[in-house]
Amino acid sequence: MSGPPAATAGTGTAARVVVEPGFEAPVQTDVLIVGAGACGLVAALLLADLGVEAVVLERDAQPSGSTSLSSGFIPAAGTRTQQALGVQDSAERFAEDIQAKAHGTAASALVAAYTQAIAPALDHLESRHGLQWEVLTGFLYPGHSRHRMHTLAARTGVALEQALEAAVEAAAVPILCEAQATELVVDAARRVLGVRARRPDGSVEAVGCRALLLACNGYGGAPALVRRYIPEMAEATFGGHTGNDGTALHWGEALGAHLADMRAYQGHGSWAVPHGVLMTWALMVEGGVQINREGRRFHDESQGYSEAALHVVAQPGGIAWNVFDTPVHALAQGFPDFVDAERAGAVRRADSLEALAGLIGCDPATLGETLSAWTPGEPDAFGRRLPRRLDAPFYAVKVTGALFHTQGGLDIDARTRVLDGQGQPLPNLWAAGGAARGVSGNHVSGYLSGNGLLSAVAGGYIAAHDMAAFLRTSTST
Numbered sequence: 001m002s003g004p005p006a007a008t009a010g011t012g013t014a015a016r017v018v019v020e021p022g023f024e025a026p027v028q029t030d031v032l033i034v035g036a037g038a039c040g041l042v043a044a045l046l047l048a049d050l051g052v053e054a055v056v057l058e059r060d061a062q063p064s065g066s067t068s069l070s071s072g073f074i075p076a077a078g079t080r081t082q083q084a085l086g087v088q089d090s091a092e093r094f095a096e097d098i099q100a101k102a103h104g105t106a107a108s109a110l111v112a113a114y115t116q117a118i119a120p121a122l123d124h125l126e127s128r129h130g131l132q133w134e135v136l137t138g139f140l141y142p143g144h145s146r147h148r149m150h151t152l153a154a155r156t157g158v159a160l161e162q163a164l165e166a167a168v169e170a171a172a173v174p175i176l177c178e179a180q181a182t183e184l185v186v187d188a189a190r191r192v193l194g195v196r197a198r199r200p201d202g203s204v205e206a207v208g209c210r211a212l213l214l215a216c217n218g219y220g221g222a223p224a225l226v227r228r229y230i231p232e233m234a235e236a237t238f239g240g241h242t243g244n245d246g247t248a249l250h251w252g253e254a255l256g257a258h259l260a261d262m263r264a265y266q267g268h269g270s271w272a273v274p275h276g277v278l279m280t281w282a283l284m285v286e287g288g289v290q291i292n293r294e295g296r297r298f299h300d301e302s303q304g305y306s307e308a309a310l311h312v313v314a315q316p317g318g319i320a321w322n323v324f325d326t327p328v329h330a331l332a333q334g335f336p337d338f339v340d341a342e343r344a345g346a347v348r349r350a351d352s353l354e355a356l357a358g359l360i361g362c363d364p365a366t367l368g369e370t371l372s373a374w375t376p377g378e379p380d381a382f383g384r385r386l387p388r389r390l391d392a393p394f395y396a397v398k399v400t401g402a403l404f405h406t407q408g409g410l411d412i413d414a415r416t417r418v419l420d421g422q423g424q425p426l427p428n429l430w431a432a433g434g435a436a437r438g439v440s441g442n443h444v445s446g447y448l449s450g451n452g453l454l455s456a457v458a459g460g461y462i463a464a465h466d467m468a469a470f471l472r473t474s475t476s477t
Contacts, residue, residue, distance in 0.1 A: 015251055016250070017254035019185075019186055021193075029053050031043075032207055034214055034215060036057075037066055037434075038456040038460065039433030039456035040460065042456070042464070045164070046124070046468075050468040051468075052467070056173065057195065057197055058176065066404070067160060068158045070453060071155070071156070072154075072160040073149040073453065074122065074150045074151070077089040077118075077148050081134065087147050088146070095111045095112060121457050129167040134150070135147055136149040139282055141285065142281075144448070154336060155337075181196070182204075210471060211471060213467065214251070216243065217240075219246035221243070226238075232310060237401070238403050259410065260411040261440070264438060264440045264444070265404075265407050268308070268402050268404045269281075269306075275345070279399060282332065283322055287386060288323060290312065290321065291320060292320050295364075297370055297381075297382070298320075301384065308401065309402060309403070309444065324395050348396045355394075371389065405434050408438070409436045409437050415463075417429070430463045431463075436459065438455045
């Protein structure tokens, strides 16, 4: 590798890799973590518990990322919390559910590693760092055969992010905020020496390290990369974090890393407009339907919110309406994000079929035919078995299909080490969460609810253990 590669044109990131064997940095640490979302913060906590010095770089003034934008629900099989409820589950059954959703195309080594690591990770976060988990038992998310969605009492991604950040601060791991990593420094053998980060005032801070974890998410916020890899979402709303700018991809490619599952992503077919917030898919799971501007349903809503994004953006104007009734509305009150969205005016009430048609802007007769077209408990025209017909008063939310975060990225092994084109690990580079390939196969339909946080939390947990082992070995050598 000769000289600093130029940044990939149109990625939306100023990131680059430079070869600088004589690199010197005023700050030195054993492990440097780029990104303070769930992946980076979990890794930082585990490294502290293992007695390894770490520093976290975060581009924003306050750690946030895709974690804060998520529901905060983490799927796990075999935790103490789940067992206490009497739920019979296992890592093997969880892995089967993941592969069933991905039609057998998810990376089998990663599926096994993540499903086996996630329960110990959550148990450790609870016993060592005080994160108190609850398991959602009111309904099953599409594709899950058991109740395994773990959440904190607040039931939001913001609460999860804040709890992890507080734990990291209590563990005295430095988080350098407003430090956007722009330059990866390596030697001639592709060994990472450190990172240079840009501060808001234009100054540059250098941090040296013995090992680097890329936990800086994917490329959903880089329009050129989205057009290249998932062109069907090029014009869709991006509901993710602006930090998804492809930095990890560019650095990896410059070092000869292999990319995998680049057509995989988490879409969401329930992005409320114009409010710009996610509507919980529990509305659909529990009997809600999606209606287009013509007053018609257009897909099986029980298949999952990720692939629903494609169905919604294909409707006239890329718009649909989530329609549900009083029982579903009552269930939704248990989700703080829904309550906030309702207060903001995203949820509209219609006391009659005619009023609902007026909201949607469709013909009342057509809408009436749509809402009476299925027999409860029997397969409808889309193959879905709806539990009942909807009764007034109705509730409706105007939505579009959105790209939330990407699920493809740097190819990694089951220890989260970044692999080159020959399948060999790079000397001291790890990646997990959105920066790496996930466990959703290579298509939007392969995304099982919670796969993003599964990869982030389990990946951070595994990476921390492997980096600690690597540092022990390299020290003894």
